[in-house]
Amino acid sequence: xxxxxxxxxxxxxxxxxxxxxxxxxxxxxxxxxxxxxxxxxxxxxxxxxxxxxxxxxxxxxxxxxxxxxxxxxxxxxxxxxxxxxxxxxxxxxxxxxxxxxxxxxxxxxxxxxxxxxxxxxxxxxxxxxxxxxxxxxxxxxxxxxxxxxxxxxxxxxxxxxxxxxxxxxxxxxxxxxxxxxxxxxxxxxxxxxxxxxxxxxxxxxxxxxxxxxxxxxxxxxxxxxxxxxxxxxxxxxxxxxxxxxxxxxxxxxxxxxxxxxxxxxxxxxxxxxxxxxxxxxxxxxxxxxxxxxxxxxxxxxxxxxxxxxxxxxxxxxxxxxxxxxxxxxxxxxxxxxxxxxxxxxxxxxxxx
Amino acid sequence: xxxxxxxxxxxxxxxxxxxxxxxxxxxxxxxxxxxxxxxxxxxxxxxxxxxxxxxxxxxxxxxxxxxxxxxxxxxxxxxxxxxxxxxxxxxxxxxxxxxxxxxxxxxxxxxxxxxxxxxxxxxxxxxxxxxxxxxxxxxxxxxxxxxxxxxxxxxxxxxxxxxxxxxxxxxxxxxxxxxxxxxxxxxxxxxxxxxxxxxxxxxxxxxxxxxxxxxxxxxxxxxxxxxxxxxxxxxxxxxxxxxxxxxxxxxxxxxxxxxxxxxxxxxxxxxxxxxxxxxxxxxx
Amino acid sequence: xxxxxxxxxxxxxxxxxxxxxxxxxxxxxxxxxxxxxxxxxxxxxxxxxxxxxxxxxxxxxxxxxxxxxxxxxxxxxxxxxxxxxxxxxxxxxxxxxxxxxxxxxxxxxxxxxxxxxxxxxxxxxxxxxxxxxxxxxxxxxxxxxxxxxxxxxxxxxxxxxxxxxxxxxxxxxxxxxxxxxxxxxxxxxxxxxxxxxxxxxxxxxxxxxxxxxxxxxxxxxxxxxxxxxxxxxxxxxxxxxxxxxxxxxxxxxxxxxxxxxxxxxxxxxxxxxxxxxxxxxxxxxxxxxxx
Numbered sequence: 032x033x034x035x036x037x038x039x040x041x042x043x044x045x046x047x048x049x050x051x052x053x054x055x056x057x058x059x060x061x062x063x064x065x066x067x068x069x070x071x072x073x074x075x076x077x078x079x080x081x082x083x084x085x086x087x088x089x090x091x092x093x094x095x096x097x098x099x100x101x102x103x104x105x106x107x108x109x110x111x112x113x114x115x116x117x118x119x120x121x122x123x124x125x126x127x128x129x130x131x132x133x134x135x136x137x138x139x140x141x142x143x144x145x146x147x148x149x150x151x152x153x154x155x156x157x158x159x160x161x162x163x164x165x166x167x168x169x170x171x172x173x174x175x176x177x178x179x180x181x182x183x184x185x186x187x188x189x190x191x192x193x194x195x196x197x198x199x200x201x202x203x204x205x206x207x208x209x210x211x212x213x214x215x216x217x218x219x220x221x222x223x224x225x226x227x228x229x230x231x232x233x234x235x236x237x238x239x240x241x242x243x244x245x246x247x248x249x250x251x252x253x254x255x256x257x258x259x260x261x262x263x264x265x266x267x268x269x270x271x272x273x274x275x276x277x278x279x280x281x282x283x284x285x286x287x288x289x290x291x292x293x294x295x296x297x298x299x300x301x302x303x304x305x306x307x308x309x310x311x312x313x314x315x316x317x318x319x320x321x322x323x324x325x326x327x328x329x330x331x332x333x334x335x336x337x338x339x340x341x342x343x344x345x346x347x348x349x350x351x352x353x354x355x356x357x358x359x360x361x362x363x364x365x366x367x368x369x370x371x372x373x374x375x376x377x378x379x380x381x382x383x
Numbered sequence: 384x385x386x387x388x389x390x391x392x393x394x395x396x397x398x399x400x401x402x403x404x405x406x407x408x409x410x411x412x413x414x415x416x417x418x419x420x421x422x423x424x425x426x427x428x429x430x431x432x433x434x435x436x437x438x439x440x441x442x443x444x445x446x447x448x449x450x451x452x453x454x455x456x457x458x459x460x461x462x463x464x465x466x467x468x469x470x471x472x473x474x475x476x477x478x479x480x481x482x483x484x485x486x487x488x489x490x491x492x493x494x495x496x497x498x499x500x501x502x503x504x505x506x507x508x509x510x511x512x513x514x515x516x517x518x519x520x521x522x523x524x525x526x527x528x529x530x531x532x533x534x535x536x537x538x539x540x541x542x543x544x545x546x547x548x549x550x551x552x553x554x555x556x557x558x559x560x561x562x563x564x565x566x567x568x569x570x571x572x573x574x575x576x577x578x579x580x581x582x583x584x585x586x587x588x589x590x591x592x593x594x595x596x597x598x599x600x601x602x603x604x605x606x607x608x609x610x611x612x613x614x615x616x617x618x619x620x621x622x623x624x625x626x627x628x629x630x631x632x633x634x635x636x637x638x639x640x641x642x643x644x645x646x647x648x649x650x651x652x653x654x655x656x657x658x659x660x661x662x663x664x665x666x667x
Numbered sequence: 668x669x670x671x672x673x674x675x676x677x678x679x680x681x682x683x684x685x686x687x688x689x690x691x692x693x694x695x696x697x698x699x700x701x702x703x704x705x706x707x708x709x710x711x712x713x714x715x716x717x718x719x720x721x722x723x724x725x726x727x728x729x730x731x732x733x734x735x736x737x738x739x740x741x742x743x744x745x746x747x748x749x750x751x752x753x754x755x756x757x758x759x760x761x762x763x764x765x766x767x768x769x770x771x772x773x774x775x776x777x778x779x780x781x782x783x784x785x786x787x788x789x790x791x792x793x794x795x796x797x798x799x800x801x802x803x804x805x806x807x808x809x810x811x812x813x814x815x816x817x818x819x820x821x822x823x824x825x826x827x828x829x830x831x832x833x834x835x836x837x838x839x840x841x842x843x844x845x846x847x848x849x850x851x852x853x854x855x856x857x858x859x860x861x862x863x864x865x866x867x868x869x870x871x872x873x874x875x876x877x878x879x880x881x882x883x884x885x886x887x888x889x890x891x892x893x894x895x896x897x898x899x900x901x902x903x904x905x906x907x908x909x910x911x912x913x914x915x916x917x918x919x920x921x922x923x924x925x926x927x928x929x930x931x932x933x934x935x936x937x938x939x940x941x942x943x944x945x946x947x948x949x950x951x952x953x954x955x956x957x958x
Contacts, residue, residue, distance in 0.1 A: 151782025449732020
């Protein structure tokens, strides 16, 4: 048995580029073609490939919670899909629980509990209990153990009163709990959770996070993808930041934050923002990155600037923004957060 | 800084423009699924094939004399092809109009449409116009194919026949408004639509002269307005025996048209109000 | 808290010979339960067997004319003077294939649209079980449908079944592999097709034109008859007509049964191979789960 729960070596996944697929295009490595034109005499254009994952290396220790963080289109979902054997890599290898994902795919599936699409992954015309009993059989759990396990999970997820109602009548939070229970049925050593709190209200999301922490205590290894910074920060033992198909940073949350310790983040709150101000501010020496975020509907903008030295940058900043209808409402110098680490590494906000 | 907000007032011109926009959108959307369009032309031809061969099995020296005894013509294929045209329109109304609103609801665009200040019925009218034109085009295509495959020999006055069925078609689409509303409030409408579309075709005589029906089923055929429309068209084009005189039948169709337009709109508005009260618009 | 947790390395699953069957049974149960929860099946069960053949039977009635003057050729070609049973059987077999194409043929695609295909695919169960499993409840409901149809033909249309029930059941048994094998192939092929409906229309259209659902195949022009000979439904219809309406017994259907056996093996194998092909392709291109 290998030491690592999950080990990936240079995983690459390329898809044939389809015109107008609506896949979010990533910058850098991708080479998506414009609409294919029919060449005369039936000559075919060389097939263009779109690289979703471009050499991902991972080593996830047993018993740890590993957070995979990245924006949409970064390759998170594709990586997860390769690890849980839904997709075959174009090149590279990976072992999950010691089994090769291509050659021993079935053994990999036995070792995994996966939550991918949340409420869509269960049968709405079956009850919560029926769903769990069904999937328990698919995971080859012996009947007596299965029965106990189903009841255990229903109890744990606080679904006892409604376990015999059709899932179509559940709330999103309840459906998510059934989906998570489904992943836990076989008590698999490794859990893959793809955006487990997406779409949940804060209270439900909090319960899920508590559950994840409990599951770690119970001995599960967890690979979690998310684009909620605080969640990754809170839960993960280690975080891998993925962007344009590559892991661009891998460390503990503190380790990552320490990387930009020397940098400071100047947070401005302004009214009357206009876009050419962005260029003006970026041109100030010492300013490395800038992101803007509109607060609600009011004309109030939050601008975050990464600066080498805030003291020297400050006067130039104030000078740049005064006039032309822009007003500074508030200003703070803050310690970098994980979001800032991300911006520092990729030049864009996680929400993009 | 103050801004003056102007509310755009609807006028007859703007209503027409909205209508045109709806028609254009639906027309474009339809032809983006070319395979479906092709199958709409070919499907009726396929459904005619078994009767074509069946007819041959019942012919004497290639003549369907038995058929002529009941209908007044031995050209059973032309008789049935006209029935197929009616079938096209029935299916187009039941499925196309019936699901016009439900499909929008499922795709999530209904709320966007519903929130515009266009009268709801106008949206349905726009839909109907596209539906009617598309079905006319595909039916014409079907007639051409049928002419080559089975032989289609209308000997009468085509123009008169087309004019005679116009009130029937308008009435049919009026019914479509009501049907659209009905489908909207039902959860599983598929079986109902499937069965009723089929039954309407059968009982309006698309596949056989209604006089064939056993006595106890005949009344069903006689209360369907479509029966008379098809009968009139056949009478004008193929010189078949008609149930009533063609003039009477046309008058019936005109009455049907007015009744259906009124009834269809009324039912639609009642349903629409109910939907608004119950708030089921965005739900699936 | 510094209690050292020992990480898990094994799941609770114990795959063995029995567990594979239990998984298949779970799929069957699931499909059956869901099927019963859509109430409209009940109406379809009782009404379609009457109304669908009705239209053809009425047309035939018109064609045969008053005093049956049009019957001569029909009788000569088929040896029967009752066209009702003849037509009813042909149309029912067409309906069977049609329903299989829609239900089984779209089963994987529908699961994919709903999102549950991925869940199933993630489990360590043999993937063909899903197709096999979902066809069992469908088959049971079809058998109910065929039984109700037969009863209704007698009561409503006055058909006289002079043949043998056992022989008819034998033909059905021989027919099942072809009908469902085609459904399996279909399920795998349409899973990512854009306008999948058109394919159903095409296949059921072929059956409608060539298999003699309302007419004897001998009526077809020479160039069309070979095509009819390549469609299993032609033999199913011919054999059931013979076994249920006539007293000709086993010898009359022996040839059909032999051919159906061969077709059955072919279509089941083909269905399985296409499924495997689709499954491998999906793993490379990610077609599953991303619609």
